[in-house]
Amino acid sequence: MMHWLVAALVFTTLIVGFALANALAAYPTLLMLHKILGALIFVAMIARVVNRLRRQEPALPATVGRWERRAVIASEVSLYAALLAQPLIGWAMLTAAGVPVMVGPVRLPSLIPVDAGLYALLRNEHSVLAYALVILIAGHVAAVLLHTLTLRDGMLARMAIALPGAGQPGSTGTAPATMNGPSGDQLCSSSARDDDNASTPRGSAT
Numbered sequence: 001m002m003h004w005l006v007a008a009l010v011f012t013t014l015i016v017g018f019a020l021a022n023a024l025a026a027y028p029t030l031l032m033l034h035k036i037l038g039a040l041i042f043v044a045m046i047a048r049v050v051n052r053l054r055r056q057e058p059a060l061p062a063t064v065g066r067w068e069r070r071a072v073i074a075s076e077v078s079l080y081a082a083l084l085a086q087p088l089i090g091w092a093m094l095t096a097a098g099v100p101v102m103v104g105p106v107r108l109p110s111l112i113p114v115d116a117g118l119y120a121l122l123r124n125e126h127s128v129l130a131y132a133l134v135i136l137i138a139g140h141v142a143a144v145l146l147h148t149l150t151l152r153d154g155m156l157a158r159m160a161i162a163l164p165g166a167g168q169p170g171s172t173g174t175a176p177a178t179m180n181g182p183s184g185d186q187l188c189s190s191s192a193r194d195d196d197n198a199s200t201p202r203g204s205a206t
């Protein structure tokens with residue numbers, strides 16, 4: 001559930017951010033919306049990190065090989081880091097510009113001194129990180145679609161809202177019965193199996 005909430009927030013914040021950078025009359029409204037969304041992402045990400053530290057993540061399907069598993073962990077760590085850093089950079093960048101940072105009615109404290117050079121640097125970082133997020137998210141979506149549509153291992157179902165069976169340690173997901181491809185278990189016993197990783201709970205990615 002939290003996964004989809006954060007996904008929707010990030011998608012909207014990116015759209016508003018790119019629109020904002022080119023907006024004229026709507027700039028103040030879009031910036032206020034952007035800051036509120038950014039703050040919500042930050043709070044949601046803190047909650048996700050706490051949650052992940054307290055609970056063990058469900059195992060990845062056995063169709064995810066050793067190197068792919070490493071790539072999944074690396075991309076998740078990068079996504080978490082980027083989503084925690086981006087709101088802080090946005091906040092620091094406005095502080096460096098000497099602008100009072102209001103998120104709705106709340107005025108945030110200054111993070112750093114007013115400094116034009118620092119503002120330029122952070123503004124650039126905010127853009128670079130936004131494009132990096134787009135690339136990371138595209139890779140994440142592509143990998144999930146590849147698994148769901150070609151390997152049919154129920155990867156997408158693992159992220160579904162309250163699907164019975166999804167997300168249980170060792171579960172290969174809940175691929176619908178209508179799917180006529182091999183199940184995760186069948187793939188598990190084929191050459192796609194990677195013993196190093198099969199039904200091993202994921203290491204902490206946070």
Ligand code: HEM
Nearest residue numbers: 013014017018021035038039041083086087090091127130
């Ligand atoms: C995860 C959270 C965030 C994401 C994904 C995000 C994304 C973006 C994107 C895509 C842009 C346009 C970049 C460009 O075209 O160069 C942008 C611009 C901006 N963002 Fe964010 N942002 C986030 C959080 C924040 C926060 C929390 C603040 C302030 C407290 C903020 C303040 C700004 C400002 C001031 C701009 C520049 C607008 C301009 O060009 O004048 N952002 N952001």
